[in-house]
Amino acid sequence: MIRVVLPYHLRNLAGVGDEVQLDLTTPVTIGALLAAIEDRYPMLCGTIRDHDTLKRRPFIRYFACKEDLSLEPIETPLPAAVVQGEEPFLVVGAMAGG
């Protein structure tokens, strides 16, 4: 069971709590996880990555196991700790302010 933490506004949009859990078949990649999120919560399509190009939106980041996975190819396997449910996969809205 993979644990995913969405940013506040996307939790509200999807109507979910602090964390969602998803079952994935192998290979468990970043792209497969994002597709599973979108399958389960279609209202999130287009809010994390582009509908067609699947390119990550500029102010979205993917963190896991204290690593920034945002720039990794979507074919990249998720860390074992995420696959095993020990650590969550974080979808994060980039910092903005000033």
Place this chain on the structure above:
Amino acid sequence: MSTIRVLVGTKKGAFILTADGNRQNWQISGPHFAGWEMYHLKGSPVNPDRIYASQTSGWFGQVIQRSDDGGKTWSTPDGSTPPVPGEMPAGVSNKFAYAGEVGMHKWYDGTQHPWEFKRVWHLEPSPTDPDTVYAGVEDAALFKSTDGGKSWQELSALRQAKGHLWQPGAGGMAVHTILPDPKNEQRIYVAISAAGAFRTDDGGASWKPINRGLKSLWELPDPEAEVGHCVHRIALHPSRPDRLFMQKHWDVLSTDNAGELWTEVSGDLPTDFGFPIDVHAHEPETIYVVPITSDSLHYPPEGKLRVYRSRTGGGEWEPLTKGLPQKDCYVNVLRDAMAVDSLDPCGIYFGTTGGQVYCSADSGDSWNAIVRDLPAVYSVEVQTLP
């Protein structure tokens, strides 16, 4: 007694203000979609409980929301096509894909730049069908949904009206005004910053620029160019859809031939720069603007918030000040932030970037603030309910 419902889009959420026909005691609902930029909300004229809303974010992009109970509950119109595993669900309600070759428009530096969808500025429900709604988007294009907002198709012929010469202004390049002709389903007017006004007479299959008579002395190298004008807003009265009024970047204009030729009617306004323009519900020649100091100073002249009314279709204007701040007021009123109800006497409403929403229940003679401390107001629409 009638009920008035005011739909307010702000920088940080949507608010719904309701009152009975006296328009004195208001109930405030919201924020809906707290924290999101709500560019525009508008109800269907044929089913007022159906309201469409544009929800947008610099982080998360575009979302379309729909209510079928007058704004009590909302949902994203469901993408009905089952998703193929591993692929995006087709036909989802926030997908605005330009038709065919994306094409290029003029960029700030004069080079050509590809069209890129950014957000929906304006939603215009059809006057005859609650499932049909138009969306004016940035980068400038017009989309149409015939399934209640579930999916969108571009009316791409609009961008063939010299789209390669359109250029964004400081606020972007967007279709911000959509006016279906209430007497002719085939005719629609749109306005674009910074491209001008356009009209279709065949339901969107073809479009023509309708900018003859506009003069943009400080904005364009050819002040009378066919396209490129920064039209801020156009408005019409349903009884006379060939008669249009325009607030341009500078200048207020009118036409009585569906935009074939425009004539300046700025007259004795203190400044003819501004954003919104609207028409009285029962007097087709009574129009309203909010003069703003200049393109460099986006606040009212002398710090006095004044709506100006003309009862003669422009030319002669009177300031309306009773109940509005007449000193130290430095707010702006954006293009989509003025609306009228259809009661008698007609109610006039506008919102400010300072978060006030003002109502006049006597056609502008006097004003009261319904609310004073909302986030910056982007849009105001009014529904008159039986």
